[in-house]
Amino acid sequence: MSKNDDAQRDEHRPDVGLYVKVFGALMILTIITVAISKLHLPRPQAIALGLFVALIKAGLVGALFMHLWGESKLIHRALWITVGGAAILILPLIDCVLVANKITSPPDVASQHPSGEHAEEH
Amino acid sequence: MSQTYNPAAIMGNADTHSGVTNAKLGVWLFLASEIMLFATLFTSYIVLRMGSTSWPWGWDVLNVPLATLNTVILISSSVTIVMAYAKAYDKDKSGFQRWMAATILLSLGFLVVKAFEYGHEFALGIGPHTSVFYAIYFTMTGLHGLHILGGVAVNGGLLYMSAREEHWRNPLFLGRVEGAGLYWHFVDIVWIFLFPALYLL
Amino acid sequence: MAHGHPELSFREKYVFSVDHKVIGLQYLITSFCFLLVGFGLMGLMRWQLAFPGTPIPLFGHLFPADLAPNGVMSGEFYNALGAMHGTIMVFLGVVPLAVGAYGNYVLPLQIGAPDMAFPRMNMMSYWLYLPGGVIMLASFLMPGGAAQSGWTSYPPLSIINPGQTVWLLSMVILITSSLLGAINFLVTTINMRAPGMSLWRMPVFVWAQFVTAILLLLAFPPLEAASVLQLMDRVFHTSFYMPKDLVILGEAYKGSGGGQPLLWQHLFWFLAHPEVYVLVLPPMGIVAEIIANNTRKPLHGYKTMVFSMIAIGVMSFMVWAHHMFISGMSASLGNFFLVTTMIISVPSVALMTCLVFSLKGGSIRYSVPMLFALAFIPLFAVGGLTGLPLGLTVTDIYLHDTYYVIGHFHFVVVSGSIIALMGGTYHWFPKWYGRKMNDSLGLVHFWGTTATMVGIFLPMLFMGMAGASRRLYDPTAQLHNLPVQGWNVVSTYSAYLLALFQLPFIYNFFHSMWAGEKTPENPWQATTLEWACPSPPPHGNFEKTPTVHRGPYEYSVPGRKTDFWMQTDKS
Numbered sequence: 105m106s107k108n109d110d111a112q113r114d115e116h117r118p119d120v121g122l123y124v125k126v127f128g129a130l131m132i133l134t135i136i137t138v139a140i141s142k143l144h145l146p147r148p149q150a151i152a153l154g155l156f157v158a159l160i161k162a163g164l165v166g167a168l169f170m171h172l173w174g175e176s177k178l179i180h181r182a183l184w185i186t187v188g189g190a191a192i193l194i195l196p197l198i199d200c201v202l203v204a205n206k207i208t209s210p211p212d213v214a215s216q217h218p219s220g221e222h223a224e225e226h
Numbered sequence: 227m228s229q230t231y232n233p234a235a236i237m238g239n240a241d242t243h244s245g246v247t248n249a250k251l252g253v254w255l256f257l258a259s260e261i262m263l264f265a266t267l268f269t270s271y272i273v274l275r276m277g278s279t280s281w282p283w284g285w286d287v288l289n290v291p292l293a294t295l296n297t298v299i300l301i302s303s304s305v306t307i308v309m310a311y312a313k314a315y316d317k318d319k320s321g322f323q324r325w326m327a328a329t330i331l332l333s334l335g336f337l338v339v340k341a342f343e344y345g346h347e348f349a350l351g352i353g354p355h356t357s358v359f360y361a362i363y364f365t366m367t368g369l370h371g372l373h374i375l376g377g378v379a380v381n382g383g384l385l386y387m388s389a390r391e392e393h394w395r396n397p398l399f400l401g402r403v404e405g406a407g408l409y410w411h412f413v414d415i416v417w418i419f420l421f422p423a424l425y426l427l
Numbered sequence: 428m429a430h431g432h433p434e435l436s437f438r439e440k441y442v443f444s445v446d447h448k449v450i451g452l453q454y455l456i457t458s459f460c461f462l463l464v465g466f467g468l469m470g471l472m473r474w475q476l477a478f479p480g481t482p483i484p485l486f487g488h489l490f491p492a493d494l495a496p497n498g499v500m501s502g503e504f505y506n507a508l509g510a511m512h513g514t515i516m517v518f519l520g521v522v523p524l525a526v527g528a529y530g531n532y533v534l535p536l537q538i539g540a541p542d543m544a545f546p547r548m549n550m551m552s553y554w555l556y557l558p559g560g561v562i563m564l565a566s567f568l569m570p571g572g573a574a575q576s577g578w579t580s581y582p583p584l585s586i587i588n589p590g591q592t593v594w595l596l597s598m599v600i601l602i603t604s605s606l607l608g609a610i611n612f613l614v615t616t617i618n619m620r621a622p623g624m625s626l627w628r629m630p631v632f633v634w635a636q637f638v639t640a641i642l643l644l645l646a647f648p649p650l651e652a653a654s655v656l657q658l659m660d661r662v663f664h665t666s667f668y669m670p671k672d673l674v675i676l677g678e679a680y681k682g683s684g685g686g687q688p689l690l691w692q693h694l695f696w697f698l699a700h701p702e703v704y705v706l707v708l709p710p711m712g713i714v715a716e717i718i719a720n721n722t723r724k725p726l727h728g729y730k731t732m733v734f735s736m737i738a739i740g741v742m743s744f745m746v747w748a749h750h751m752f753i754s755g756m757s758a759s760l761g762n763f764f765l766v767t768t769m770i771i772s773v774p775s776v777a778l779m780t781c782l783v784f785s786l787k788g789g790s791i792r793y794s795v796p797m798l799f800a801l802a803f804i805p806l807f808a809v810g811g812l813t814g815l816p817l818g819l820t821v822t823d824i825y826l827h828d829t830y831y832v833i834g835h836f837h838f839v840v841v842s843g844s845i846i847a848l849m850g851g852t853y854h855w856f857p858k859w860y861g862r863k864m865n866d867s868l869g870l871v872h873f874w875g876t877t878a879t880m881v882g883i884f885l886p887m888l889f890m891g892m893a894g895a896s897r898r899l900y901d902p903t904a905q906l907h908n909l910p911v912q913g914w915n916v917v918s919t920y921s922a923y924l925l926a927l928f929q930l931p932f933i934y935n936f937f938h939s940m941w942a943g944e945k946t947p948e949n950p951w952q953a954t955t956l957e958w959a960c961p962s963p964p965p966h967g968n969f970e971k972t973p974t975v976h977r978g979p980y981e982y983s984v985p986g987r988k989t990d991f992w993m994q995t996d997k998s
Contacts, residue, residue, distance in 0.1 A: 116404075117315070118311060118312035118315050120312050123308050123309065123312070124305075126305075127301065127302070127305040130301045131298065134297050134298065137421075137422055138294055138426065141284075141285070141425075141426035142285075150426075151427045154426055154427045155422070157422070158418050158419050158422050161418045162415045165415050169304055169308050169411045169414075170407075176246045178244050178245075178251070179246060179251070179254050182254060182255065182258055183254070183258065183261075186262065187261075189262060190261060190262060190265035193265060193266065193269055194265065194268075194272070197269055197273050198272060
């Protein structure tokens with residue numbers, strides 16, 4: 105096996121047509137995500153929808169631009185372990201805050217921003 | 227320096243090698259640590275937001291049109307870098323250089339737009355100290371901006387290297403281009419989440 | 428495969444070397460130096476604890492008057508020493524020694540690799556670690572002194588105390604260095620094994636380093652992010668960790684408030700608990716290597732040990748909040764972490780059991796490294812078992828913040844990890860320099876070190892159970908501490924004796940480097956690959972890429988002339 109074969113064996117054959125299609129999809133999804141936020145949905149729904157669209161976009165970039173689709177199992181495994189680690193970090197913390205809020209729930213811990221003042225200046 | 231090494235140092239031994247080159251595996255593991263880094267920042271964001279009784283809406287306090295423009299710029303740069311990879315794959319030197327230069331220009335454009343946003347906020351006397359929302363906004367976009375700068379350095383380095391024929395003969399060059407691309411797409415993905423989290427929701 | 432290397436300059440060979448062996452030794456010497464520095468800081472603190480309010484002998488008048496007026500340590504100086512002792516020992520001493528030094532030197536040899544996967548990145552790891560450490564030490568010279576908020580740096584205290592900014596900067600650098608190292612170790616282990624070196628033929632030490640690298644890779648970035656947030660709080664006056672309406676010394680805090688102080692504790696311990704296993708797993712790997720070699724029989728339950736290590740690695744991400752039982756976090760979360768903490772003790776005990784069973788029926792060679800490995804087992808067991816009451820919420824409420832915690836932790840890391848790491852030095856010294864360390868000096872070092880370590884840490888357990896707070900600058904300030912104050916004196920004198928017993932080790936190390944007894948290529952009749960190349964190995968390690976034919980611990984195989992069967996031997 106020559107050096108050249110060895111280095112080539114795990115690079116992905118590029119597919120320019122596909123890249124252009126993904127580009128179009130990402131642009132459309134960007135418009136959608138901005139449009140959703142202008143619908144003035146209740147916040148929980150808006151957050152769920154916004155996250156959903158972001159996940160699709162990230163999935164497209166990851167699967168097709170980063171070639172995770174068809175990537176070696178080793179890298180898939182490494183990423184699943186990482187995602188597991190991140191989930192372990194996030195979930196207990198959310199629980200922690202939820203419970204802490206129920207117990208103490210101070211009336212005004214918010215980082216209130218005087219939103220009216222700057223809104224028109226932007 | 228690498229040419230002084232035993233080839234196994236770069237290619238590994240056929241029967242115990244995972245089939246993924248060292249460079250690519252290294253980049254993915256680096257990205258794994260980056261995922262943990264940004265996961266922590268998003269966790270902090272969630273915790274701080276849930277711990278607050280109210281949270282400003284991006285449209286009221288930030289410049290959403292500019293951020294949308296930046297989203298378009300960054301997504302375009304993701305496409306240009308993948309095109310640069312396609313050209314490098316075909317050993318098309320000038321094509322690679324064109325797409326890579328476009329990528330770098332787009333990333334610099336992103337930073338310029340970001341600087342306008344920051345400048346406007348600073349002019350209004352708003353800074354990271356203003357509130358927890360602005361603290362997380364400046365920290366996360368700032369760290370993301372540093373990652374963009376790092377990407378500009380890496381991509382610029384590859385563009386510089388591509389001028390010399392010897393790198394095109396090096397079988398590892400394409401792997402380097404792919405690695406830089408992976409990193410750049412990751413920075414793009416971070417922004418894909420940052421944009422709605424800070425500006426839209 | 429060409430091994431003709433051009434003659435390297437001194438700078439390329441010993442300073443900015445890309446050879447994993449040179450980098451490993453750089454790590455070894457540097458981290459031993461940091462261990463000494465951290466130990467020295469502790470020596471000063473121990474004087475204050477044993478004889479509060481009396482001038483420090485010999486060194487007291489060397490310090491500027493604001494740190495130690497009339498040679499008596501000030502409270503701020505005491506706090507700075509405490510914070511720096513913890514930080515230096517953990518992040519600059521034990522981890523770089525266990526991972527940077529032993530991992531770097533031994534791991535590529537044990538898997539039959541010519542070098543690390545990324546030699547230049549390896550060099551960069553070291554050259555980030557050293558400046559990071561120097562910056563950490565330099566914080567003593569900053570106005571206001573070094574960080575004073577403990578190695579855990581809990582806000583709000585850490586946000587308002589001086590010195591912390593330098594601490595954070597240094598931590599960011601050190602974390603970056605560790606991350607580069609972790610990536611390097613993982614890629615090396617995955618891709619660079621010699622032909623025939625399948626995963627189940629890797630020595631336990633390699634497995635330990637592999638699991639450790641995964642822990643470092645996934646647990647360090649959260650602390651890096653958390654440090655950046657704390658840096659923002661200090662430099663740009665954000666309020667990530669500062670609650671609203673905070674009053675400090677009668678003055679309202681000027682920042683916006685609205686942050687979560689508990690967030691730091693969560694993020695810090697998300698790193699720092701896996702970090703404990705980073706401190707413990709590589710030494711366990713070393714002990715396993717030494718025990719297999721000196722009992723002349725295969726390890727008992729090789730696969731059990733490996734799976735236990737993996738289980739420890741997974742579980743170590745789910746136990747962090749047992750450090751926070753009294754922090755005010757939710758009780759249901761406390762129960763969850765209590766259960767996971769009890770679960771993680773199972774694989775730990777399995778590992779220790781395998782080590783003990785490995786001794787059964789062996790014809791043990793009581794060499795100096797073996798003595799260290801044998802001492803590791805009971806001393807580490809004391810450390811592990813004293814941890815159980817801390818993992819149970821009910822008993823932890825009483826014991827938390829007492830000297831009991833300090834005693835427990837030090838039994839684990841000092842008389843556990845550091846003992847094993849010292850044993851590793853005696854074991855691999857012939858590999859590093861082609862010479863042997865002196866046995867008589869080694870015996871003096873061994874007996875003195877183990878005895879004085881117990882003398883330091885056992886009193887801490889007693890004091891803790893009597894309720895002595897671990898954070899007091901002057902223990903006699905609390906009446907209930909007076910009956911156990913005598914133990915503080917015992918502990919302090921033991922610490923000074925421990926320092927004395929390190930002198931033979933230091934002398935032995937440097938003397939043997941040049942004048943030690945010369946050793947053959949495989950002086951311990953070991954089976955693993957690092958002994959299948961010259962000592963010290965040349966740049967590129969193996970003259971010919973070795974081929975591996977069998978598992979790592981084929982000792983006393985029936986029907987063979989010799990009692991060891993090297994992994995590279997065909998028959």
